[in-house]
Amino acid sequence: MHVRALILRAPGINRDRDAALACELAGATPERIHINQLAGGAVRLADYGMLLIPGGFSYGDHLGAGRLLAIDLVHRLGEALHRFVEDGRPVIGICNGFQVLVKAGLLPGCLAEPDCAPAVTLTDNASERFECRWVTLEANPGTRCPFARDLTRPIEVPVAHGEGRIALRDEATLALLEAQGLIALRYTTAIGDDQAISYPANPNGSVGHIAGLCNAQGNVLGLMPHPENAVLPQQHPRWTREEARDEGDGLLLFRNAVRYAAAL
Numbered sequence: 001m002h003v004r005a006l007i008l009r010a011p012g013i014n015r016d017r018d019a020a021l022a023c024e025l026a027g028a029t030p031e032r033i034h035i036n037q038l039a040g041g042a043v044r045l046a047d048y049g050m051l052l053i054p055g056g057f058s059y060g061d062h063l064g065a066g067r068l069l070a071i072d073l074v075h076r077l078g079e080a081l082h083r084f085v086e087d088g089r090p091v092i093g094i095c096n097g098f099q100v101l102v103k104a105g106l107l108p109g110c111l112a113e114p115d116c117a118p119a120v121t122l123t124d125n126a127s128e129r130f131e132c133r134w135v136t137l138e139a140n141p142g143t144r145c146p147f148a149r150d151l152t153r154p155i156e157v158p159v160a161h162g163e164g165r166i167a168l169r170d171e172a173t174l175a176l177l178e179a180q181g182l183i184a185l186r187y188t189t190a191i192g193d194d195q196a197i198s199y200p201a202n203p204n205g206s207v208g209h210i211a212g213l214c215n216a217q218g219n220v221l222g223l224m225p226h227p228e229n230a231v232l233p234q235q236h237p238r239w240t241r242e243e244a245r246d247e248g249d250g251l252l253l254f255r256n257a258v259r260y261a262a263a264l
């Protein structure tokens with residue numbers, strides 16, 4: 001089935017065109033849709049095969065990055081969104097979009113706790129600065145997210161964020177995330193570097209070097225890095241100095257997600 005991808009727009013979201021290009025190169029038909037078009041009923045989420053919440057500075061990062069857009073989404077579109085997720089359709093939140101999914105309680109989800117209190121959050125980088133650099137990511141082989149799991153090699157993608165550090169309520173949460181396969185992606189050292197990982201390979205100080213999480217169903221993925229900005233060979237910082245590539249590494253993730261959505 002052909003995949004229509006809804007790229008969510010909202011005040012302060014600024015990587016929607018990049019996300020649209022990535023979806024298009026991956027074989028989907030992207031449509032950039034403002035949250036008000038969905039809330040007003042002019043467009044229905046249910047008519048799409050996948051949802052992308054792009055990066056940016058939604059609502060100026062007020063009250064914490066992603067917080068206000070999360071509240072807006074839950075209040076105006078909560079039901080449609082929950083149905084979309086329950087249907088198993090892919091939802092990808094990138095950077096600010098990841099922050100939105102976490103603050104909305106969609107990621108990592110309930111962790112099977114009786115009170116379902118959020119045990120995971122994203123907060124200020126350990127460096128206390130905005131981090132804008134290229135990093136290397138690897139999939140957690142035990143993740144429940146099929147489009148992350150199918151990344152069979154480390155990939156190079158950029159990050160650009162101030163609040164990307166994953167913090168957990170306690171150590172038991174890390175064990176739970178691991179045991180339930182909710183850790184999708186991790187920062188790793190540069191390809192060919194066998195040093196132990198630390199800053200800046202882990203750009204924000206995330207516990208367990210976590211770069212991306214998924215839900216228990218595996219169809220909702222959030223990640224801090226920007227795979228949509230690593231889809232063309234020329235986007236790589238060393239593209240003139242290294243052997244020519246056919247495409248950027250980030251495209252793998254989009255292709256996996258589009259293929260998954262097409263098979264539903």
Ligand SMILES: NC(=O)CC[C@H](N)C(=O)O
Pocket residue numbers: 054055056057058061065094095096097160161162163164
């Ligand atoms: N590139 C982004 O999406 C940035 C997210 C958010 N505004 C932050 O600084 O953490």
